[in-house]
Amino acid sequence: MPITLAEEIMLLSLNDESGVPEQRQAAGWAAAGGILLELVLAGRASVEGKYLRLTDRTPTGERLLDDRMALLDAWLRGRERRRVTEWLTKDQGKAGNAAVESLCARGVVVERQHRALGLFPTRRYPEADGAPETELRRRLQAVVLGGVAPDERTAGLIALIHAAKLHRLAFPDVPRKPVADRMAGVASGQWAAESVRAAIAGMQAAMAAVVVVTAAS
Secondary structure (H helix, E strand, O other): OOOOHHHHHHHHHEOOOOOOEOOHHHHHHHHHHHHHHHHHHOOOEEEEOOEEEEOOOOOOOOHHHHHHHHHHHHHHOOOOOEEHHHHHHHHHHHHHHHHHHHHHHHOOEOOEEEEEOOOEEEEEOOEOOOHHHHHHHHHHHHHHOOOOOOOHHHHHHHHHHHHOOOHHHHOOOOOHHHHHHHHHHHHOOOOOOHHHHHHHHHHHHHHHHHHHHHHHO
């Protein structure tokens, strides 16, 4: 399976040389949203307004998605559906790490042990294979700056980046306003089936709310 949306978000977040994630908290929200969107696209979950539910528990064959689906299934146990915001809040602290571990398994980044101030052990993830990020940024540039019509996955990725306000990670050298305006247009466009667009809209609203609250606190 191609690199997942969550992995693409974390690939944008990780500094290529130092391996340190930038805008880590917002990227975690977007990664959690990306995994949920993948499950929607795969026909395993649905988002209806403020609520989500699993519709098919058949494994996708992608470990990152199947592991999160199992956790989601356990979280939903005894209930038909729960709020999107509740799941994103629960998963955002772990989804980013899970996506980075998946990138390691693919050989896209490599784990390096580091001691902050010579005392505190930390992990960094410098890039080992630049091809996936190069292709990712080419795809984003073609749609956001070049006006190319997006495919379903790219449009979903752009909607997640926009909702989490990660514009600078995607386009560090381009003024934010035109990038944000174009991303907003893509996110609201007729690029996918109604059910998928409804899922994106629900996740955008949920992420926008929690990102604003987190920033304020």
